[in-house]
Amino acid sequence: MIVEQIYTECLSQGSYYIESEGEAAVIDPLREVESYIEKATRGKARIKYVFETHFHADFVSGHLSLSKKSGAPIVFGPNANPAYESVVAADGEKFRIGKISLELIHTPGHTMESSCYLLRDENDKEVAVFTGDTLFLGDVGRPDLAQGNKNMTKKYLAGQLFDSIRSKLMPLPDNITIYPAHGAGSACGKNMMDLTSDSLGNQKIVNYALRKDMTKEEFINEVTEGLVSPPNYFPSNVELNKKGYEDVSSIINKSLNPINIDEFNSLRKQNDILILDVRSKSSFSKGYIPGSLFIGLEGMFAPWAGTLIGNIKQKIIIVSPKGKEKEAISRLSRVGFDNVIGFLDGGYEKWSICCEKIKKVKSISAKEFFAEVNSLKKRNIYDVRSEDEFRIGHFPGAKNTPLNKIDKYIGELEKKSPFYIYCKGGYRSVIAGSIINKGRDLKLINIEGGYDEIEKFNFFK
Numbered sequence: 001m002i003v004e005q006i007y008t009e010c011l012s013q014g015s016y017y018i019e020s021e022g023e024a025a026v027i028d029p030l031r032e033v034e035s036y037i038e039k040a041t042r043g044k045a046r047i048k049y050v051f052e053t054h055f056h057a058d059f060v061s062g063h064l065s066l067s068k069k070s071g072a073p074i075v076f077g078p079n080a081n082p083a084y085e086s087v088v089a090a091d092g093e094k095f096r097i098g099k100i101s102l103e104l105i106h107t108p109g110h111t112m113e114s115s116c117y118l119l120r121d122e123n124d125k126e127v128a129v130f131t132g133d134t135l136f137l138g139d140v141g142r143p144d145l146a147q148g149n150k151n152m153t154k155k156y157l158a159g160q161l162f163d164s165i166r167s168k169l170m171p172l173p174d175n176i177t178i179y180p181a182h183g184a185g186s187a188c189g190k191n192m193m194d195l196t197s198d199s200l201g202n203q204k205i206v207n208y209a210l211r212k213d214m215t216k217e218e219f220i221n222e223v224t225e226g227l228v229s230p231p232n233y234f235p236s237n238v239e240l241n242k243k244g245y246e247d248v249s250s251i252i253n254k255s256l257n258p259i260n261i262d263e264f265n266s267l268r269k270q271n272d273i274l275i276l277d278v279r280s281k282s283s284f285s286k287g288y289i290p291g292s293l294f295i296g297l298e299g300m301f302a303p304w305a306g307t308l309i310g311n312i313k314q315k316i317i318i319v320s321p322k323g324k325e326k327e328a329i330s331r332l333s334r335v336g337f338d339n340v341i342g343f344l345d346g347g348y349e350k351w352s353i354c355c356e357k358i359k360k361v362k363s364i365s366a367k368e369f370f371a372e373v374n375s376l377k378k379r380n381i382y383d384v385r386s387e388d389e390f391r392i393g394h395f396p397g398a399k400n401t402p403l404n405k406i407d408k409y410i411g412e413l414e415k416k417s418p419f420y421i422y423c424k425g426g427y428r429s430v431i432a433g434s435i436i437n438k439g440r441d442l443k444l445i446n447i448e449g450g451y452d453e454i455e456k457f458n459f460f461k
Contacts, residue, residue, distance in 0.1 A: 001019070001122070002019040002020070002043070003016065003119070003179075004017045004039070005196060007196055010300060011186070011302055012183045012185035012186040012300075013028075013030070013186070014028070014182065015027060015028045015036075015181075016179060017039050018100070018102070018119070019045050019098070020099050022043075022044060022046065022098060023096075023097045024039070024048060025047070025048055025050070025072075025102060026050050026066060027053065028051070028052060028056070028130075028132065029050065029061060029066050030059075031060045031062045032062065032334075033066040033069060036066060040070070047066070047072045049073060050072050051117055051130075052075065052076050052080075053181055054076075054110060054111045054114040054132055054133060055082075055111060055238050055242050056133075057188070057235070057237050058234060058237065058306075058335070060237055060241060060336050063241075064084065064245065065247050068247075073085075073087050074087065075089050075095065075104070076113060077089060077114065077115025078091060078113065078115075080113040083242060084244055089104045089115075091105065094120075101120045102118065102130075104116075105118055106164075107131075107135075107164035107168050107169065108161075109140075109157055109165070110143060110157070111133075114134050115132065115134075116168070117130040118172070126173055128176060128179055129172060131169070132181045133189075134169070135180060136183070136189045136192045137193040137196070137197075137203060138203075139189040139208075140161060140223060141161065142188060142223075142227055142230075143155075143158040144224070145238075154224050154227070155220050159216060161219075162220065174201030175201060177198070177200075178198055178200055180196070180197075183195070185303075187230060187231055187234075209222070231303070231404070232306075232307070233312055236311075236312045237306075237335060240312075248333050251338045252326060255338075255342065256342075256343070257342035257343070259341075259344055261345070261346065261350055264317065264345075264351075267317060267341075272315055273341070275293065275319060277348070278296055278297045278301070278318060278321075279296060279319065279348065281298065281427055284296065285360065286360060287348065287352060288360070289358065290358070294430055294433075296427065297331070298427065301328075308435070312336040312337050312338070312339070316340045317341060317344060320344075359437065359441075361430055362443075362446065363445070363448045364447060365447075365448050366447060366454045366456070369420065369447050369454070370457060373420070379420075381398040381419065381422075382400075382420065382421045383400050383421075383422060383423070384429055384432045385402065385424055385451065386402050389451075393451070401421075410436055413444075417442040417443045418443030418445060419444060421436075421444060422451055424450045424451050424452055425451075425452050428450075429446050429450060433446055
């Protein structure tokens, strides 16, 4: 028996490849499915099933592409109603893969079709459970992402989640391994651990939502407290996962289109086209094309693209390091952005040679920041990390202006110029700088290394 977790850091997402005696199954595949097919080919196995734990909101699953290429049926839990052929299985239904089996456990709450898959070995012993977005490590799935029914409030769904976890998952053996669909960094929960697998017994100790003495009312209150609004692209991804999408290979073929500098200069003047610069934060800071948005491939690229761009139909032209164009297109497609019309042939280097105007992000070290800020009577300092990060610790006098809400603060920033901005390590603050100064020329000063470097000076003493 082979159980392999394929973890994609950019999405904080785990998919799973399971193989036994020449048969295989895949749970919650990534949109690019070739790796699963290659694994099966190497193991001389046939992919027998493609299992989905629910209709995902934060990424476009590869279930349709993998089913088409492998011939394996797609399996959902009860209440699923996809617009394509699939198996909507019953609670408790078992699926054989070689000498092992996966049993569907219907666990409504995160969404009404949410299901987990219990892995039993050749002796029918319970070995692991793939919990999707029902149960995370350190948390449970947020109960406010169900689509299409206004009567299903987050409190109602939280109550459903409580019943599902208490009656279906917690009675399982403590030594069973939990394999969730997401880890820390995902917007599908609020308190996830960095671990990507753990025993149920340990989770009963460390996961606040699994406290033995917890009442249903306490669970509902704690699970729904502090939920921030989900990113705008979530409903669009649900629709793609429910209704279908174009194969990623077709997206890459039509999007991997070099655009010469003359055509680029013409296109960038159109209001419906976004110039997306995916280079490193240091390269972008040293020089970028006016009006472009920075989201670097080095960080949580796809989720930030989804959060900040929002509309998955947005036309996009990519400015990329040479050879990274295909990666950028592929990673955008993971969150449903299939409308890349091409990339600047020659990249930023071509622009810097042919065109006069460039912009820069002024960046200083934490040491320079302290020297400057100590001499100022008025401190205009902005922290673009999340509210939770800010609460844990921040530079004295800084104001929290989270990146996902930065548009709301631009009017204030225009009045406060010059000002300093920082995040944790410098990635989000450069993104913020590109948004703030799109069409503006404010005196913005970015602190390199962010709060991680600032904190080293132990400024609280």
